[in-house]
Amino acid sequence: xxxxxxxxxxxxxxxxxxxxxxxxxxxxxxxxxxxxxxxxxxxxxxxxxxxxxxxxxxxxxxxxxxxxxxxxxxxxxxxxxxxxxxxxxxxxxxxxxxxxxxxxxxxxxxxxxxxxxxxxxxxxxxxxxxxxxxxxxxxxxxxxxxxxxxxxxxxxxxxxxxxxxxxxxxxxxxxxxxxxxxxxxxxxxxxxxxxxxxxxxxxxxxxxxxxxxxxxxxxxxxxxxxxxxxxxxxxxxxxxxxxxxxxxxxxxxxxxxxxxxxxxxxxxxxxxxxxxxxxxxxxxxxxxxxxxxxxxxxxxxxxxxxxxxxxxxxxxxxxxxxxxxxxxxxxxxxxxxxxxxxxxxxxxxxxxxxxxxxxxxxxxxxxxxxxxxxxxxxxxxxxxxxxxxxxxxxxx
Numbered sequence: 001x002x003x004x005x006x007x008x009x010x011x012x013x014x015x016x017x018x019x020x021x022x023x024x025x026x027x028x029x030x031x032x033x034x035x036x037x038x039x040x041x042x043x044x045x046x047x048x049x050x051x052x053x054x055x056x057x058x059x060x061x062x063x064x065x066x067x068x069x070x071x072x073x074x075x076x077x078x079x080x081x082x083x084x085x086x087x088x089x090x091x092x093x094x095x096x097x098x099x100x101x102x103x104x105x106x107x108x109x110x111x112x113x114x115x116x117x118x119x120x121x122x123x124x125x126x127x128x129x130x131x132x133x134x135x136x137x138x139x140x141x142x143x144x145x146x147x148x149x150x151x152x153x154x155x156x157x158x159x160x161x162x163x164x165x166x167x168x169x170x171x172x173x174x175x176x177x178x179x180x181x182x183x184x185x186x187x188x189x190x191x192x193x194x195x196x197x198x199x200x201x202x203x204x205x206x207x208x209x210x211x212x213x214x215x216x217x218x219x220x221x222x223x224x225x226x227x228x229x230x231x232x233x234x235x236x237x238x239x240x241x242x243x244x245x246x247x248x249x250x251x252x253x254x255x256x257x258x259x260x261x262x263x264x265x266x267x268x269x270x271x272x273x274x275x276x277x278x279x280x281x282x283x284x285x286x287x288x289x290x291x292x293x294x295x296x297x298x299x300x301x302x303x304x305x306x307x308x309x310x311x312x313x314x315x316x317x318x319x320x321x322x323x324x325x326x327x328x329x330x331x332x333x334x335x336x337x338x339x340x341x342x343x344x345x346x347x348x349x350x351x352x353x354x355x356x357x358x359x360x361x362x363x364x365x366x367x368x369x370x371x372x373x374x375x376x377x378x379x380x381x382x383x384x385x386x387x388x389x390x391x392x393x394x395x396x
Contacts, residue, residue: 040089078100114236115307115310116311122198129224136163138175143178143181154176226303314387315386
């Protein structure tokens with residue numbers, strides 16, 4: 001994608017900079033409550049817990065009350081945003097970065113931050129399968145046509161050079177079928193109905209015990225594909241009309257910066273102190289097994305689902321221009337769109353705008369990543385060093 005198409009990002013920084021400058025004198029105090037409505041594409045789980053921590057432990061001191069809504073289907077979060085039911089939507093990037101730009105002003109939406117540098121899904125194989133080619137002639141289950149998990153299957157098998165068929169058996173291919181929810185897919189993997197499943201990544205905790213990971217239960221099990229980190233999997237999106245207005249007299253362009261500060265700070269708190277994540281998650285997810293919560297407390301930061309530097313101000317291959325370009329290629333390869341969507345298709349801020357996240361990162365200051373953390377490997381350290389500008393922090 002040419003540099004010209006990303007010009008609106010630069011223009012947006014100038015425009016939004018003016019708005020933010022005016023807003024500095026209008027920061028809500030703890031005695032002035034501003035309510036923000038935030039929509040999510042599915043039920044509350046460990047990947048959302050850090051946000052909930054920001055809503056209950058950080059933002060109230062800033063005078064901001066957040067009302068989260070957890071929809072039961074991914075498209076509903078985006079629909080809630082463009083209909084005005086929500087002020088902010090945590091959304092799959094397919095909605096905001098591919099389907100969002102439209103003729104209606106309500107569909108002029110902009111991604112203002114993202115903290116997960118890899119998606120929240122992975123593919124687990126059973127029956128001792130360790131290679132994608134071993135899946136030929138077998139069934140892989142996901143959540144069906146049009147979902148993020150089906151898109152991932154299409155992408156991952158294509159990258160591995162393995163042909164697939166969708167919902168209809170075809171010789172020499174992997175048959176992708178709709179296996180329903182996570183629990184149903186796990187059952188089908190263990191029973192042998194499916195040779196692989198694509199599920200929320202916290203499900204991996206169910207297969208780590210030696211008492212489960214064996215032939216008697218349909219195993220041994222392996223991670224066939226981890227979610228890639230070379231494209232934007234999700235983002236926090238807002239309507240451009242909302243960015244240009246105010247809430248209780250406070251410019252929304254300033255509110256969104258304060259909101260992003262809290263979201264990123266919560267990530268940092270959980271990375272620095274996994275036990276904090278465990279205790280808070282256990283209080284919010286009483287029906288979730290403690291073993292699963294303990295597992296995700298280190299698995300999520302180790303796989304960039306918890307990430308303390310935002311997504312749109314990084315360097316190297318993960319810079320905003322390169323990542324946006326890769327995201328468009330991903331959408332095309334999985335059939336979500338037929339041609340790339342220019343960042344300038346949303347005006348004046350662009351489909352992706354790094355300015356608001358940049359302001360938030362500057363406000364909370366650099367973060368030293370704990371190099372002694374259990375999940376930090378030499379390659380992880382190299383990744384942080386390569387990806388994070390020195391102004392944002394470093395790894396110890």
